[in-house]
Structures are given as C-alpha cells and as structure tokens.
Amino acid sequence: MAEDLIEVRHLNKTFSEQVAVEDLNLVVKAGEIYGLVGPDGAGKTTSIRLLCGALKPSQSPGGEAPKIRIAGFDMLKDIEKARAQIGYLPQRFSLYEEMTVIENLRFFAEVRGLPTSKWQPRCMEILSFVSLDAFVDRRAGQLSGGMKQKLGLAAALVHQPRVLLLDEPTTGVDPVTRQDFWQLIIRLAAQNDHPEGRTAVLVSTPYMDEASRCTRVGFMRKGRLTVEGSPNQLRAQLAGRILELMGSPLPLLRRIAVKDADVQNAQLFGDSLHLRVKEGCSVQVIQRVTEDVAEQGGVVTRFRLVEPQLEDVFMGLIERD
Numbered sequence: 001m002a003e004d005l006i007e008v009r010h011l012n013k014t015f016s017e018q019v020a021v022e023d024l025n026l027v028v029k030a031g032e033i034y035g036l037v038g039p040d041g042a043g044k045t046t047s048i049r050l051l052c053g054a055l056k057p058s059q060s061p062g063g064e065a066p067k068i069r070i071a072g073f074d075m076l077k078d079i080e081k082a083r084a085q086i087g088y089l090p091q092r093f094s095l096y097e098e099m100t101v102i103e104n105l106r107f108f109a110e111v112r113g114l115p116t117s118k119w120q121p122r123c124m125e126i127l128s129f130v131s132l133d134a135f136v137d138r139r140a141g142q143l144s145g146g147m148k149q150k151l152g153l154a155a156a157l158v159h160q161p162r163v164l165l166l167d168e169p170t171t172g173v174d175p176v177t178r179q180d181f182w183q184l185i186i187r188l189a190a191q192n193d194h195p196e197g198r199t200a201v202l203v204s205t206p207y208m209d210e211a212s213r214c215t216r217v218g219f220m221r222k223g224r225l226t227v228e229g230s231p232n233q234l235r236a237q238l239a240g241r242i243l244e245l246m247g248s249p250l251p252l253l254r255r256i257a258v259k260d261a262d263v264q265n266a267q268l269f270g271d272s273l274h275l276r277v278k279e280g281c282s283v284q285v286i287q288r289v290t291e292d293v294a295e296q297g298g299v300v301t302r303f304r305l306v307e308p309q310l311e312d313v314f315m316g317l318i319e320r321d
Helices: 044-051 079-083 101-111 116-129 145-157 175-190 231-236 250-259 282-295 310-320
Strands: 004-015 018-029 033-037 067-070 086-089 163-167 200-204 216-221 224-229 242-248 263-269 272-277 299-305
Touching: 004 044, 004 200, 018 044, 018 200, 018 224, 033 044, 033 175, 044 067, 044 163, 044 200, 067 079, 086 145, 101 116, 101 145, 116 145, 145 163, 145 175, 163 175, 175 200, 216 231, 216 310, 224 231, 231 310, 242 250, 242 282, 250 263, 250 272, 250 282, 263 310, 272 282, 272 310, 282 299
Parallel strands: 033 200, 033 216, 086 163, 163 200
Antiparallel strands: 004 018, 004 067, 216 224, 242 272, 242 299, 263 272
C-alpha cells in the first residue's frame, strides 16, 4: 500500500473572525496527484500555505488538535524536517529576476545545504527535465511566463522533495505551456527514482481540464472540503442527467430550457448548452424543449444525452452549497 505523504486532520484558519479554512481533513499518498478546486476565496491557497508551514493553524472550534504530517514528520512540532520534504511553487513568480537560471537554482540548492558535487549535476538534470537546459545563462527576468513557471518548478525540485505543493501553477500561461507543464507533473508523480520512494503532488487549479488529470479531486467551498473522489467518481454523480443542446439562437434556447420544470440548470459550453436535468427525465425534457423551441421560431440542431464534465459537477456543487 502506498505511503501517506500528506496527512491533515482538523485544520482550521481564521483571519479577524473570517473563516478561511474550516476543519480540513485530507490524505495524499505517494504517487498521487490531488487536485484542489473551487471558486476564488474558497480557501485553496490558505490550505497550501498551512501545509508548507507559512501559516499557523487556528484553534479548532470543537477543540480538536490540528495535525499536519508531511512524509512522516509533524509540521507543528518538527517544522524544519517537515519543510525539508516539501517543494513549493506559489502562484506568483518568486525567484530572483536579476539572476540567471543556473544562479537561481544554485542559490536554492545551497540554501538547502547541497554541496557543489551534488547541486551541479542535480541542477542540470532538473533543467533538462523542464526543458530549460538551453537557457542556463539567461536572466530569469527575461524568461517568458511559462518558462518562469518551469524555473519555479525546477527550484522546488532541486532538493528532491517527497511532497510537491503547487498553487495554481499554470494561471496566466498559454495553452501549449499548460499542456507541457502538466506533462511534467504527471511524470513527476509517476517516476520512482527518488531514493525514498514516489512523490505526492497537491495542486490547486481553476481549470477543470487540469482537475480531470488528477488522481483524486477535492472541491472546496467557503473554506470547507465538501466532496472528494476520483474524476470518474465525481462525474458518475450526474450520469444520465446532462443534455447537450445546440441550435440557434442560443439565448432563446436557454430561456426556454430553464423554464422546464425538470431542468435544474443550463450553462453555456462553447457553442452549445449543457442542461442538468432531474434523474430519469432526459427523454421528456428533450421532447418538450424541442417542441417549445420550434413554436417560438428557434432551431435545434442537436439535442442528446452526453457524459458529464467536471464543470457540470462543480456547478451543481456550487448551487447546492
């Protein structure tokens, strides 16, 4: 059985009576990629900062003692040993822009206590891994946004951490770079060349296509982890209840759809609508909405049952909460 590399129990954080994280309980095993998703202000960044020791937890309202264990070390009692197991990539680029790529990595390697005989080959190995080996002498401030994020990832990996905490690492970068970055994350979780075993990755993301790549996903809302599971488990909650509606004009189609008593929600998905309907009502909804659209001069070009997307699941969770 895979080792628990992140174990969190009864984690709370309050800022001036504003609850940011409420009774967070979370376990991430070696080799897993755990995705934290949720709307802005849900508590994702605060949770990650608590895990890496940048913030201290608040007292639990119920009196339970908080617990944060990282690769077997207690973050609240043995913070330095716990932090030594963590690679952390914050939302904003936090390296030294006036220093070159290799100078930044050397700095972080030496801060971590790596001797020259270890940091030099390690840095070149990491730069090759993130495809920055051709830019070792370029100043960090002259890198593109995607290359800066790759350099940040390289700095987080320089000491071979067992736990990787990534806070919205691809926000603001182009789609191609997002794809490249996620290939790196997947390779990191899958590889087994760490001397002590596989790595655990916890990543927060606003992108549902990224969440679908994770081993497990947790949805945060108002500081609470309200539901978690594999992407397939979460999507299965809406099996048989998502309809794709295409036609014109879309505003008319949506107005008609939301008036149907069995339609719970209608969201725009590209050039189509996704309707979430009550269980067992898909056939009736298709028939009624198609007839109403025709009566009002609209056109339906496609109306069918489709597999739910994570966007469908989380829109439903937001409305439920």
